[in-house]
Each structure stands twice: as structure tokens, then as C-alpha cells.
Amino acid sequence: xxxxxxxxxxxxxxxxxxxxxxxxxxxxxxxxxxxxxxxxxxxxxxxxxxxxxxxxxxxxxxxxxxxxxxxxxxxxxxxxxxxxxxxxxxxxxxxxxxxxxxxxxxxxxxxxxxxxxxxxxxxxxxxxxxxxxxxxxxxxx
Amino acid sequence: xxxxxxxxxxxxxxxxxxxxxxxxxxxxxxxxxxxxxxxxxxxxxxxxxxxxxxxxxxxxxxxxxxxxxxxxxxxxxxxxxxxxxxxxx
Numbered sequence: 411x412x413x414x415x416x417x418x419x420x421x422x423x424x425x426x427x428x429x430x431x432x433x434x435x436x437x438x439x440x441x442x443x444x445x446x447x448x449x450x451x452x453x454x455x456x457x458x459x460x461x462x463x464x465x466x467x468x469x470x471x472x473x474x475x476x477x478x479x480x481x482x483x484x485x486x487x488x489x490x491x492x493x494x495x496x497x498x499x500x501x502x503x504x505x506x507x508x509x510x511x512x513x514x515x516x517x518x519x520x521x522x523x524x525x526x527x528x529x530x531x532x533x534x535x536x537x538x539x540x541x542x543x544x545x546x547x548x549x550x551x
Numbered sequence: 552x553x554x555x556x557x558x559x560x561x562x563x564x565x566x567x568x569x570x571x572x573x574x575x576x577x578x579x580x581x582x583x584x585x586x587x588x589x590x591x592x593x594x595x596x597x598x599x600x601x602x603x604x605x606x607x608x609x610x611x612x613x614x615x616x617x618x619x620x621x622x623x624x625x626x627x628x629x630x631x632x633x634x635x636x637x638x639x640x
Contacts, residue, residue, distance in 0.1 A: 418588075420629060459630040469630065473588065498629055502587075507618070511583035514614065518581055 412446065414477050419490060419499035423456065423468040429495055430470055437474060440486050446478025463497050475504075573610025577619075585618040587625035590632055597623065601635040 417437060421430055438448055454471035463469070483501055490499045577585065587593070596604050596611070596619055603623055606616040626632040 418629060460627075460633040461630060463630060471629075500625060500629055502625070504584075507584060510614070514583060518578075 412477050412479055414449075414475070414504040415483065416473060416475050416502045416504055417486070417499070418471070418473040418502075420463075420497045421470040421472070422495040422497060423466055423470060425470065425495040430472070433493060433496065434472055434474070436489060437486065440482060440489065441474075441476050441478050444478055444482045446476055446482065448474060448476050450475040466497065469497060575610060575612040575615055577615040578612055582615075585615065585622045587622040587629070588631070589622075590626050593619070593623050593626055593632060597632065600638055601633045 419433070419437075421433065434451065438451075441448055452473040452475075454473070456468055456470055459467060459469050487499070487501060490496050585593075596609055598604060603620055606613065611619060623632060627634055
């Protein structure tokens with residue numbers, strides 16, 4: 411069963427552009443071997459870290475969105491752990507909370523319907539009084 | 552309302568202060584899932600020391616607060632946000 415994942419990893423700032431490409435290619439290669447599809451590759455590039463890691467003050471960020479089987483992640487995590495230029499990495503399942511989130515949209519739709527109805531009724535019953543009053547005040551003044 | 556009935560507590564009842572009704576900022580913007588990469592938004596829900604602001608202060612609903620805490624912790628792991636630091640004098 412295919413699931414949506416997001417992989418993010420932080421690379422050593424001393425690593426060259428070729429090394430960055432190598433690691434992204436290996437990750438993409440592992441995914442494509444398991445017949446998964448890479449949806450998006452987000453390269454942030456060099457960024458300052460919020461706190462120093464292994465005495466590095468900068469890091470190179472890349473994020474990859476994919477849709478693959480979960481078994482692939484074991485091999486992927488092992489590879490990322492072994493490579494020395496990777497400082498930190500994170501793997502997140504994205505479709506985890508979509509069901510709950512969809513419940514929220516139902517709630518919001520109801521709210522929007524109510525607000526629309528109230529607007530319509532306000533228009534029918536002459537909610538323009540507020541504006542009229544202001545104009546009246548102006549006219550009186 | 553009890554305070555108004557008792558004449559002894561009438562002074563305390565005057566201490567009432569008005570505060571705007573809090574609302575969930577994520578519900579207002581209709582955000583379904585909070586992304587840990589959006590560290591600029593997450594930063595608004597942390598103190599200067601790096602602590603997470605409680606929901607009773609910020610007014611975030613329980614559904615989004617749960618996601619927020621998780622997102623902040625993930626962002627800390629990826630060095631997008633700092634961990635809790637003691638206050639400097």
C-alpha cells in the first residue's frame with residue numbers, strides 16, 4: 411500500500427554541490443526502485459541553524475515529497491544514517507491525519523453556510539440601516 | 552455572578568477586566584495541517600526563551616495545539632527553531 415511521505419535532511423555546510431546532488435540522487439533512486447513516484451523536491455540551500463550542531467553554524471536543507479510503500483523507509487533511513495555528510499534527517503507520514511482534517515472542513519462548510527444565510531437574511535431585512543444611520547448623522551451634521 | 556449577590560464580595564467583583572474573546576488563528580485561516588517547515592508561523596507561538604505558549608494563553612483550539620506542539624518539536628530537531636534556553640540577564 412502506497413503512502414505519502416516527506417523526507418527532509420540537513421547536510422554539512424562544507425559539502426560541495428556534487429555531494430548534495432549525490433545524496434538527493436541516491437534517495438530518489440531508492441524510491442524509484444520500489445516503483446514510487448517523487449512528487450516534489452524542495453531545495454532550500456544554505457541556511458543558518460537555530461543552534462550549532464557538531465560545531466556547524468550553517469546547513470544545507472532539502473525536502474522531498476514522495477508516494478511509496480512504507481518498507482522503503484527502513485533502507486532509506488539506514489542509508490541516511492550511514493552517510494557522514496548528513497547531520498540530521500526526518501521522515502514524516504503525511505496522510506496520517508487527513509481523515510481528521512477532512513472532518514474539520516465539514517465543520518467549516520457548515521459555518522460558512524450559516525454566515526452566508528445570515529448575510530442573505532440581513533440583506534433582506536434591511537441590514538443597510540447601519541450605513542443609513544451614518545449617512546443620517548452626516549446629513550444632520 | 553455569585554459575587555454580585557454577596558455584598559461582602561462586591562469589591563472583588565469590580566476587579567473584572569475586559570479581554571477580547573480569544574479565537575484559534577489556524578481555524579480563522581482555515582489551515583488543515585500545520586507544517587513544521589513553516590517556522591516563521593511556529594515562532595509566533597513560542598516565547599523568546601523557546602518555550603511553547605500554552606493554548607489557554609494563545610487561544611488555539613485543542614486540535615491545532617496538538618499539531619502545533621508536534622510541529623514545533625520537529626522544527627527543533629531540524630534546527631529551524633531553538634530549544635528552550637534559560638533567560639539571560
